[in-house]
Amino acid sequence: MTKKFLAVILVFMIVLSMGTVSANVHNNEKQEPNDVQVNKLTESSNELITNDDIKTDVEENIKHETVNSGNKQYTVTEAPEPIIPVEEKSDKRVIYPDKPMIAITYDDGPSVYTPEVLDILKENNSVATFFVLGSRVYDNNDTLNRMLEEGNQIGNHSYNHKNLTTISDEELYKQIKGTDDLVYIATGYTPSVMRPPYGSTNKELIQKISKPVIKWSVDTRDWENRNVEMINKNIFENVKDGDIILMHDLYESTLEASKIAIPELISRGFQIVTIDELFEYRGASLAAGEQYYNVYK
Numbered sequence: 063m064t065k066k067f068l069a070v071i072l073v074f075m076i077v078l079s080m081g082t083v084s085a086n087v088h089n090n091e092k093q094e095p096n097d098v099q100v101n102k103l104t105e106s107s108n109e110l111i112t113n114d115d116i117k118t119d120v121e122e123n124i125k126h127e128t129v130n131s132g133n134k135q136y137t138v139t140e141a142p143e144p145i146i147p148v149e150e151k152s153d154k155r156v157i158y159p160d161k162p163m164i165a166i167t168y169d170d171g172p173s174v175y176t177p178e179v180l181d182i183l184k185e186n187n188s189v190a191t192f193f194v195l196g197s198r199v200y201d202n203n204d205t206l207n208r209m210l211e212e213g214n215q216i217g218n219h220s221y222n223h224k225n226l227t228t229i230s231d232e233e234l235y236k237q238i239k240g241t242d243d244l245v246y247i248a249t250g251y252t253p254s255v256m257r258p259p260y261g262s263t264n265k266e267l268i269q270k271i272s273k274p275v276i277k278w279s280v281d282t283r284d285w286e287n288r289n290v291e292m293i294n295k296n297i298f299e300n301v302k303d304g305d306i307i308l309m310h311d312l313y314e315s316t317l318e319a320s321k322i323a324i325p326e327l328i329s330r331g332f333q334i335v336t337i338d339e340l341f342e343y344r345g346a347s348l349a350a351g352e353q354y355y356n357v358y359k
């Protein structure tokens with residue numbers, strides 16, 4: 063009776079242990095195909111890992127943390143260690159929204175004079191917006207990257223300066239999208255604003271461009287007069303808070319005029335900012351299908 067009972071117990075235990083083993087095997091079998099699938103996906107997929115992918119992982123980890131950490135449940139904002147801000151550069155530009163500000167724009171470049179224009183801006187802790195031609199991007203890759211590194215803005219000024227009101231839709235698409243793509247390939251940045259050559263627009267064209275169109279309120283006529291005194295006379299007889307100044311980084315006279323005008327504008331109390339900054343700090347919106355000349359208070 064006792065032996066029989068022991069034998070039954072033994073058989074029962076053997077069956078039980080086999081069950082456990084088989085259950086483990088079963089679990090492993092269940093997990094492995096999943097792992098393999100994940101690996102396959104990672105290997106075969108060419109898709110970039112997006113911010114959202116990372117965010118989901120982080121969120122899952124936070125959930126796990128919360129479950130395992132008993133009463134110590136921190137939210138991200140209540141992290142136990144204070145977050146130390148990155149030390150700010152001492153030469154960082156500070157923009158005062160209530161003080162006068164203007165945007166200088168240089169069209170038709172980049173050219174051999176553009177690096178020197180960038181030097182003047184940098185020396186004066188100022189920035190500008192460069193409406194570049196797509197056809198000049200390839201030869202001026204370094205200059206374009208320098209513009210962005212130093213806080214300047216790049217705008218689209220078409221591929222080769224055609225009057226956009228006179229061309230087909232297909233050509234228009236190439237002029238704008240082609241220039242966007244060339245700038246993107248060179249710098250990783252896509253221009254958000256457009257200035258059509260000659261400022262030539264009509265209502266239909268502005269709608270088709272699908273970016274904010276930026277015109278100007280002070281015309282230096284530097285392309286015409288090629289004269290330092292005349293360029294600066296046009297600036298200083300007209301400039302006021304919120305103006306957008308039109309110049310061309312294509313002429314030596316414009317470079318020479320900039321050497322005088324930029325420090326002089328600053329000494330007269332103007333902050334020299336990009337188009338995006340001018341609109342942002344004045345609380346003005348920029349919309350596709352609209353055109354803008356200035357941001358007056």
Ligand SMILES: [Zn+2]
Binds near residue numbers: 170219259
């Ligand atoms: Zn132009």
